[in-house]
Amino acid sequence: MTFVKTNKHINQMLEIKKLHKSYPIGKDSLHVLKGIDFSIKAGELVAIMGSSGSGKSTLLNIIGMLDEADEGDYILDNVPIKNLNEKKAAVYRNKFLGFIFQSFNLINYKNAVENVSLPLYYQGVNRKERHEKAMFHLGKVGLTDWAKHLPNELSGGQKQRVAIARALAAQPKLLLADEPTGALDTKTSYEIMDFIQELNDEGKTILIVTHEEDIANMCKRIVRLKDGVIMEDSYVEQVRASQYV
């Protein structure tokens, strides 16, 4: 697979220009994203905030290649993302993106290490190497001893850590977290955020969608969406989660 690389904006991880998206509702159409301009540099930790209906989920879906924009450009790591068919989208998702979901989305009949190695399976990595890499990433989230446990034997925080290990396993360019703490209590939420901050310290680019103010404040930059446009885009003083843990 060859990617067309453009050498300008070499340090831009993600670039979005004049992004529009509408959904048809009956005869009318609902204009959800009304021209979003937005970019993320490598190593950033960005929170996207907004109430429901603000378009933040749609934006995340487009960035996650789960949905396609009607208009505008989307460039990820200098690769223009457009005209995606299902197969191409799957390959790009696998190569560029790691997903962390609110409800963890682990496969319930696979144990922790098998869940973590799944994206590697779809990369065509062989079994032995898959297992080694998966164990390494489980080690990073501190769950080496839980490798053989099924998701329903793990606590919520542990599940989310498995999910994070899984997102990291494929070594994606960009981590997308959709309300990663939405299903967790405050203490566990902060543990997870502490972990996300550590990953970011190591240089990972992370995008978090949240509606919780305290979680957003643990990022380095907050983008506020309202009615399909960016209301505010500002860098903030990062609150370290470690102080609450």
Next chain:
Amino acid sequence: MFDLDLWREIFQSISKNKLRSLLSGFTVSFAILLFTLLFGIANGLENTFNSFFKDDAQNSIFIQSGKTTKPYKGFKSGREIQFKNEDFDYLKNDFGDKVQYITSRVYKSLTASYKNEKNNYQIRAVHPDHQYLEKTLVYEGRYITAKDLQEKSKVIVIGRLVEEDLFAKTVALGKYVNLGGIQYKVVGVYRDDGGDNEERMIYMPITTAQNIYGNNDYVDQINLTYNPAMGYDEALSFSSLLTKKLKDRFDISPKDQRAVRVRNMAEASKGVNQMTSVLGILILVIGMGTLIAGIVGIANIMIFVVKERTKELGIRKALGATPKSIVRMIMLESILVTALAGYLGLLIGMGVLELIGDSLKQYFITNPSVSTSLIVGATITLILAGAIAGYLPAKRAASIKPIVALRDE
């Protein structure tokens, strides 16, 4: 291309989702089981019908004589009609190629003994053609020959059970058996599909019997087969012609039903053939019905399976699974489950048939079994059906956007 990792994924998915695998497998097993049982029993019925007529050639005509019941041309009623060798020659020579095989029969009942063993047997003295008429299967030695007839040889061909009775475990061929005081050499041993009675007979040359037991040329019965090229109607008109000619020959009233009796197997075999083909159609309908029920069952289960897996498939897609890999995984899984379950159903079905097969004899079901090719065909049909039934929902599941699949309930 054999993809070990893919099969690992499939095996894990099957073994970790036992209820689901069991449900889909059960439908298939049950369909194949029913299919096997129904076909086996239907085949058993057909076997029974066929066995009724297996004994004799299906184009046989049996001619027997009796007493006249009507006065005719100056003869009183009650006259005994007796066939003789000349009647046999007449039938053999005057009807050209319409007669295929022909034999006379003389019946005797004699005590046979060999060493200390002794038993009473039916003796049939016959012409060599009798072998083809009766479908006698000589497996040791030979049958009666034209030379035996010419020389009036004292030779006999004995049934399998006669050998068993008289010779126990020893070989009968070449030994001498005492029949009513006269020594006969055993030149052949035969089998017959007509049942035990047919295998407790002794055949000897007709000339020998006529010479020794009566010193006459009387014949008890004449059997013949008509040319198999004749159709049903031709065969019937041939037997009425025979009846008419024989009645003329013996001056019997055309209305006399007893003096000469000509029995044509064509009438009976036509009935059986009709019965068998109706049965065949019935079997086909039942089999198709079972298969269709199985296919519908699998289709239903597949829709359920894919629905249940929507979320898992969404996760896989978010992690980089291509739609093709999703479709392939689901279809291979469904094919594997279907094939294994089908095979299991087949084994159970054949086992049950084997187990109850003998006890069904009294219900006119003989040796109920199914041909392997039929079952393999049915299983392949079910697997294909499973694949096709699995393909559409799998395709749909693969095209669901991951974000929809992952949406929290």
